[in-house]
Each structure stands twice: as C-alpha cells, then as structure tokens.
Amino acid sequence: xxxxxxxxxxxxxxxxxxxxxxxxxxxxxxxxxxxxxxxxxxxxxxxxxxxxxxxxxxxxxxxxxxxxxxxxxxxxxxxxxxxxxxxxxxxxxxxxxxxxxxxxxxxxxxxxxxxxxxxxxxxxxxxxxxxxxxxxxxxxxxxxxxxxxxxxxxxxxxxxxxxxxxxxxxxxxxxxxxxxxxxxxxxxxxxxxxxxxxxxxxxxxxxxxxxxxxxxxxxxxxxxxxxxxxxxxxxxxxxxxxxxxxxxxxxxxxxxxxxxxxxxxxxxxxxxxxxxxxxxxxxxxxxxxxxxxxxxxxxxxxxxxxxxxxxxxxxxxxxxxxxxxxxxxxxxxxxxxxxxxxxxxxxxxxxxxxxxxxxxxxxxxxxxxxxxxxxxxxxxxxxxxxxxxxxxxxxxxxxxxxxxxxxxxxxxxxxxxxxxxxxxxxxxxxxxxxxxxxxxxxxxxxxxxxxxxxxxxxxxxxxxxxxxxxxxxxxxxxxxxxxxxxxxxxxxxxxxxxxxxxxxxxxxxxxxxxxxxxxxxxxxxxxxxxxxxxxxxxxxxxxxxxxxxxxxxxxxxxxxxxxxxxxxxxxxxxxxxxxxxxxx
Numbered sequence: 001x002x003x004x005x006x007x008x009x010x011x012x013x014x015x016x017x018x019x020x021x022x023x024x025x026x027x028x029x030x031x032x033x034x035x036x037x038x039x040x041x042x043x044x045x046x047x048x049x050x051x052x053x054x055x056x057x058x059x060x061x062x063x064x065x066x067x068x069x070x071x072x073x074x075x076x077x078x079x080x081x082x083x084x085x086x087x088x089x090x091x092x093x094x095x096x097x098x099x100x101x102x103x104x105x106x107x108x109x110x111x112x113x114x115x116x117x118x119x120x121x122x123x124x125x126x127x128x129x130x131x132x133x134x135x136x137x138x139x140x141x142x143x144x145x146x147x148x149x150x151x152x153x154x155x156x157x158x159x160x161x162x163x164x165x166x167x168x169x170x171x172x173x174x175x176x177x178x179x180x181x182x183x184x185x186x187x188x189x190x191x192x193x194x195x196x197x198x199x200x201x202x203x204x205x206x207x208x209x210x211x212x213x214x215x216x217x218x219x220x221x222x223x224x225x226x227x228x229x230x231x232x233x234x235x236x237x238x239x240x241x242x243x244x245x246x247x248x249x250x251x252x253x254x255x256x257x258x259x260x261x262x263x264x265x266x267x268x269x270x271x272x273x274x275x276x277x278x279x280x281x282x283x284x285x286x287x288x289x290x291x292x293x294x295x296x297x298x299x300x301x302x303x304x305x306x307x308x309x310x311x312x313x314x315x316x317x318x319x320x321x322x323x324x325x326x327x328x329x330x331x332x333x334x335x336x337x338x339x340x341x342x343x344x345x346x347x348x349x350x351x352x353x354x355x356x357x358x359x360x361x362x363x364x365x366x367x368x369x370x371x372x373x374x375x376x377x378x379x380x381x382x383x384x385x386x387x388x389x390x391x392x393x394x395x396x397x398x399x400x401x402x403x404x405x406x407x408x409x410x411x412x413x414x415x416x417x418x419x420x421x422x423x424x425x426x427x428x429x430x431x432x433x434x435x436x437x438x439x440x441x442x443x444x445x446x447x448x449x450x451x452x453x454x455x456x457x458x459x460x461x462x463x464x465x466x467x468x469x470x471x472x473x474x475x476x477x478x479x480x481x482x483x484x485x486x487x488x489x490x491x492x493x494x495x496x497x498x499x500x501x502x503x504x505x506x507x508x509x510x511x512x513x514x515x516x517x518x519x520x521x522x523x524x525x526x527x528x529x530x531x532x533x534x535x536x537x538x539x540x541x542x543x544x545x546x547x548x549x550x551x552x553x554x555x556x557x558x559x560x561x562x563x564x565x566x567x568x569x570x571x572x573x574x575x576x577x578x579x580x581x582x583x584x
Contacts, residue, residue: 015046016098016099016102017098017102018050018094018095018098018099019094019098021083021086021087022053022083022091022094022095022098025049025053025079025082025083026046026049026050026053027049028075028079029045029048029049029052029053029072029075029076029079030045030046030049032071032072032075033045033048033049033072035068036066036067036068036069036072038066038067038068039063039066039067039068039069039072042066049076050095052072052073052076052079052080053076053079053080053083053091053092053095054091054092054095055076055077055080055091055092060073120344121345122223122342122344122345125345126227126342129224129227129231130227130230130231130342132234135227135230135231136231136232136235138231139228139231139232140312142219142224143308143311143312144304144305144308145215146212146215146216146219147212147304147307147308147311148304148305148307148308149211149215149304150208150211150212150215150288150292150304150307151208151291151292151295151296151303151304151307152303152304152486153211153483153486153487154207154208154210154211154483155296155486156478156479156480156482156483156486157207157479157480157483158204158205158207158208158292159479160207160475160476160478160479161203161204161206161207162204162505163475164472164475165196165200165203165204166196166200167468168463168468168469168471168472169196169200170192170196170200171463171468172465172468173188173191173192173196174188174192177191186384186393186394189380189384189394190377190380190384190394193380193383193444194376194377194379194380194381194444195373195376195377197376197440197443197444198372198373198375198376198377198379198380198440198441198443198444199368199369199372199373199376199440200443201439201440201442201443201444201507202289202368202372202436202437202439202440203365203368204289205288205289205292205293205436205439206361206364206365208288208289208292209285209288209289209360209361209364210357210361212285212288213254213285213356213357213360213361214353214357216253216254217348217352217353217356217357218348218353220356221346221348221349221352221353221356222345222346222347222348223342223343223344223345223346224345225247225250226342226343227342228246228250229246229247229250230342232246233246235319241271241274241275241322245263245266245271245274245275245278247262247265248260248262248263248265248266248275248276248279249275249278249279249282249318250282252279252280252282252284253282253283253284253285253311254284254285254360255284255285255286255363256279256280256282256284256539256540256543256546257542257543257546259279259282260276260279260543260546260547260550260551261546261550263275263276263279263550264550270330272550272551273551273555274322274325274326274330276547276550276551276555276559277321277325277551277555277558277559278318278321278322280538280539280543280547280559280563281314281315281317281318281321281535281536281563282311282314282315282318283310283311283314283535284435284539285360285364286364286434286435286436286540287310287435287534287535288307289436289438289439290435290438290439290531290534291306291307291310291531291534292307293439293442293508293511294306294511294527294530294531295307295531296508297508297511297512297527298512298515298523298524298527298528299524306528306531310531310532310535313532313535314535314536317535317536317566317570321566364436367434367436368436371433371434371437372434372436372437372440375430375433375434375437375440376437376440376444379403379426379430379440379441379444379445380444382401382402382403382406383398383401383402383403383404383444383445384396384401385401385402385403386400386401386402387400387401387402387404387405388400388405398445399422403426403445404422404426404445406426407422407423407425407426407429408422408425410425410429411424411425413425413568414428414533416572416575416576417526417529417530417533417568417571417572417575418515418518418519418522418525418526418529418530418571418575419515419518419519419526419527419529419530419533420518421514421515421518422445423441423442423445423446423514424514424515424518424530426441426445427441427442427445428533428534428537431534431537431540432538432540432541433540433541434540434541434542435534435539435540438534442507442511443507446507446510446511446514515527515530519575522575522578522579525574525575525578525579525583526575528574528575528578529571529572529574529575529578530571532567532570532571532574533567533568533570533571535567536563536566536567536570536571537563537564537567537568538559538560538561538563538564538567539563544556544559544560547559
C-alpha cells in the first residue's frame with residue numbers, strides 16, 4: 001500500500017484492505033477525483049472510487065451530468081479492465097470477496113463463542129432419517145401414513161360433500177327449473193345427470209385432496225422432502241440417475257405437468273429425458289379419486305392400504321422401467337454427481353401450509369369448472385343421443401346411446417382384464433383428457449343407468465331453503481366431529497365407541513354390481529386390475545403436451561404408447577394371475 005493510502009488509513013481509523021492491486025487503482029481514482037471539485041465535494045473520494053470500480057450504473061449516470069465526470073468514468077473503466085485482467089474475474093466479485101473476508105476476520109477477533117457441540121438438532125435427526133438402512137423404511141412409513149390419513153380421515157367430509165351436492169344443491173336446481181317451466185325437460189337432464197353428476201362426482205373428492213396436500217405441505221415445509229431425495233439417491237443411481245431426479249418425481253405426486261417441467265433443473269439432457277419418462281408413473285392427485293372410490297367399494301376394511309399400494313406400485317414400476325431403459329436405450333450414460341445442501345428442520349407455519357393447500361386445491365376446483373365441466377356436457381350429449389332406438393333425445397336407455405355404442409366397440413380390448421363393460425371402456429377413454437374424468441364418466445354412466453332402469457326411488461319429504469341450509473351446517477359439524485374421532489384410528493387407537501358403517505352410495509352400489517357381473521363374480525380382482533390400469537396408462541393430454549415440449553415428439557410418442565401397452569399387460573397379469581391363484 002502506498003504512503004498516501006497508509007496516511008489515509010490512519011486518519012479514518014480503519015479501512016478494508018482490498019489487496020495491493022485494487023488499492024493502487026483506488027488511490028489512482030482518488031487522485032483523479034480530487035482534481036474535480038464539483039465531484040469531490042459531493043462524494044467521499046474513497047467510497048466513490050470503490051463504487052466506480054464496481055461499475056455502479058446509477059452512480060455512473062449521475063456523474064455524466066457533472067463537470068469532469070466523463071473523464072473520471074473513462075479512468076474508472078480502464079482501472080476495472082486492468083484489474084479484471086490481473087485477477088481473471090469481475091472487479092465487483094473481487095471486492096465482495098475481500099470485504100467478506102475482512103468481516104470474517106473481524107468477527108473472529110471480536111467475538112468469542114462458547115464451546116458447543118458440532119451437531120445441531122437437525123444433525124441428530126438426520127442421523128436417523130437419512131440412515132443408509134433406516135432411511136427408505138422411514139420414507140415408506142411416512143408415505144403410508146400420508147395415504148392412510150388421506151383415505152380414512154377424510155371419509156366423513158367426503159360423505160358430507162356428496163350429500164350436499166346430490167341433496168340440497170340438486171333439489172335447488174330442480175326447484176328453479178320447475179319455477180321457470182323447464183322441469184322434466186332435457187335441460188333438467190343436462191344439469192342433473194350431466195353437470196351435477198359429472199362435476200359433482202369429482203368435487204366430492206375435494207376433502208381427500210385437501211388432506212393429501214396438507215400432509216405433503218407439512219413434509220415439504222418441515223424440510224423432510226429434501227431428506228427423501230437424499231435417501232433415494234442410492235436407489236436412483238441404480239437407474240442411472242441421482243437423488244436430484246427424485247425431486248421432480250415427488251412433485252409428480254401432486255401433478256405430472258409441473259413435475260415434467262421440473263426436469264429442467266437437471267443439467268444432463270439424458271437425465272432430463274429419463275426422468276421425464278418416469279415421472280408419469282408417480283400417481284398424481286387426479287388419480288387419487290379413482291383409488292379412493294374403488295378402495296371404498298371393494299376394500300372397505302383396508303382402503304388406506306389399497307391406496308398406498310397403488311402409489312408404491314407406481315414407484316416400483318418406475319424403478320423397474322428405469323433399470324430396463326438404463327440397460328437398453330440409455331446404456332452407457334454417464335452418471336452426474338448429486339450435491340445438495342440439506343436445509344435445517346423448521347416448524348411449518350399455518351399461513352404457509354394454508355397457502356400451499358389452497359393453491360393446489362383451487363387449481364383442482366378450477367379444472368372441475370373448466371375441462372371437467374366441458375367433458376361432462378359432451379359425455380351427457382353422447383348419452384342422450386339414441387342409437388338403434390326410436391326413443392327421443394335425452395330419453396333413450398343409456399345402453400342404446402351413442403356413448404355406449406362408441407365405448408362398446410372398444411370394450412372387448414379390456415375384457416381379458418376383467419372390466420370389459422362399455423362403461424369402464426368409456427371411462428378409460430375419457431380419462432385421456434384428465435384422470436378425474438374417469439370418476440365423472442362412472443358417475444354419469446352408472447348414475448344415469450340407475451335412474452333409467454332401476455326402480456323408482458321414494459321421493460323424500462320436501463324441505464324449505466332455510467331447512468336445507470340448517471341441515472348443511474348441522475351435517476358439516478357432524479362430519480368434522482367424525483373426522484376428529486377417526487384421527488386416533490390411524491395408529492390403531494379407538495377412543496370412541498364404534499359406529500355403524502355408512503351405507504354405500506347409489507354410485508358405489510352400481511359400480512360394485514357392474515364390476516362383479518362383468519368379471520363373472522370376481523369384482524374385487526377386476527377393480528384392482530382397473531386401478532392398476534389407471535395408475536400406469538398414458539397421462540392426461542396436458543401432461544402429454546408438457547412431455548412434447550420438454551422431451552420432444554419422438555420420446556413423447558414412446559411414452560404414450562409404451563405406458564398404454566404396459567398398463568394393459570400389468571392389468572392382465574393382475575386379473576388373470578389372480579384367477580389362477582384363486583383370488584378375487
């Protein structure tokens with residue numbers, strides 16, 4: 001450091017030392033600043049010299065308006081260029097490094113910390129949850145509890161939503177139509193059998209999804225999900241990937257679309273393609289209503305385990321497919337290292353949890369009032385058009401409708417899988433639009449069939465609007481109480497007297513009879529095969545569009561047809577293998 005700068009340092013008390021080369025340029029600029037009174041009177045010379053070396057844009061703009069400013073800026077640029085050549089880096093980076101180094105040294109000299117353990121509470125927890133042997137079992141146990149919470153605890157609220165939609169709301173719509181003279185017309189059929197049965201059949205599962213998003217938000221905000229990626233790193237290496245690839249797959253449990261776009265975080269293109277091909281095997285939230293519905297009908301005592309089995313099967317399938325692709329199409333792919341900083345554990349905030357649950361749930365509801373509503377109307381129109389029948393529009397038997405004719409042509413392809421009815425085939429086809437539409441189609445086809453062919457139900461006693469509102473509020477309170485009562489059952493503790501099981505809904509009864517009849521008495525086995533098919537087969541059109549955007553057309557076609565064929569094979573193995581073993 002020059003004598004001039006040392007003298008300046010003594011006058012100031014202390015000055016950050018930026019190193020010999022930088023300090024020399026600072027002094028040169030200070031000397032230049034001192035030659036211009038209009039500048040040195042406005043700014044401290046050393047501060048201004050440093051800011052000019054950092055190329056502060058706002059300050060440079062102000063200097064352009066002052067006398068001598070242009071000349072000073074030229075000197076500053078020359079100094080910055082010289083330092084960049086000397087250090088091989090930007091001057092602002094060099095200055096920041098020196099500044100933080102000085103701060104670190106000052107802290108070491110001034111602060112005396114008491115001797116403490118190297119290991120924090122987060123470190124102690126991580127020694128268990130990231131253990132090489134215990135890590136994966138802990139992860140699987142937590143996922144099991146998530147889906148048991150999702151399916152079991154939400155059941156009372158699910159029944160409440162179903163009762164509200166198919167009770168007061170449907171009655172209000174009918175009353176309004178009767179008041180305007182449209183009662184009993186095709187408009188009533190459209191709104192009740194199309195909109196209420198279709199959209200309402202999906203909205204019933206909003207409590208299920210809210211509990212799923214709540215559980216996932218708790219795990220994410222607490223910091224555990226980062227540990228899950230770390231734990232899965234070794235397993236992912238078997239697929240030629242690394243733990244970072246597991247993060248998009250975790251996102252896939254919510255929705256496949258953002259999960260596919262999340263593959264952009266992977267540096268290697270082959271990693272992005274392979275991860276993008278495996279993401280659709282993770283069960284998205286749209287498939288959950290299908291699992292919950294069929295598990296409640298055919299596996300009522302083990303519905304939580306049945307739902308968890310579907311998610312676990314998706315993970316296992318992704319592993320097997322990934323290993324097969326690694327040894328064939330992606331053979332010889334170099335593995336990228338996995339470097340990740342684990343955040344400390346923290347207590348999730350109520351606001352953060354609520355925002356996460358609200359954003360995801362509102363996106364689901366928005367889809368219900370857009371794509372699912374449009375699909376429900378189209379399905380109803382096809383169900384209302386008579387084929388090979390003299391019946392009038394919207395008065396034909398569903399088995400003679402255009403939808404039944406189109407679906408029936410594809411039904412034989414699913415007969416070896418145990419669900420060869422036209423209703424099931426139609427639900428599979430409409431599921432290409434969105435997996436929630438599978439439930440919508442089932443609600444419309446089986447629900448309409450019941451009204452058209454079944455015995456007329458006894459009309460309930462009429463109620464007033466305010467009586468309906470009171471009933472909704474009262475039944476909601478009862479559903480909340482039942483939900484709270486069911487929480488201890490997650491760990492096998494029954495604090496309350498056992499209550500009678502709820503009666504199955506009309507749709508559940510129709511589905512049970514339909515699958516049992518189609519599969520010649522093996523309804524549970526056919527239902528399991530149907531759930532497996534829904535799990536594996538081609539994702540929705542939005543996810544396909546995301547795949548095409550991120551992976552390219554060739555890999556998208558490979559994914560589309562590959563998953564369709566694999567779904568058929570796995571469902572075939574489940575049903576036919578179960579028959580050979582005497583199951584179902």
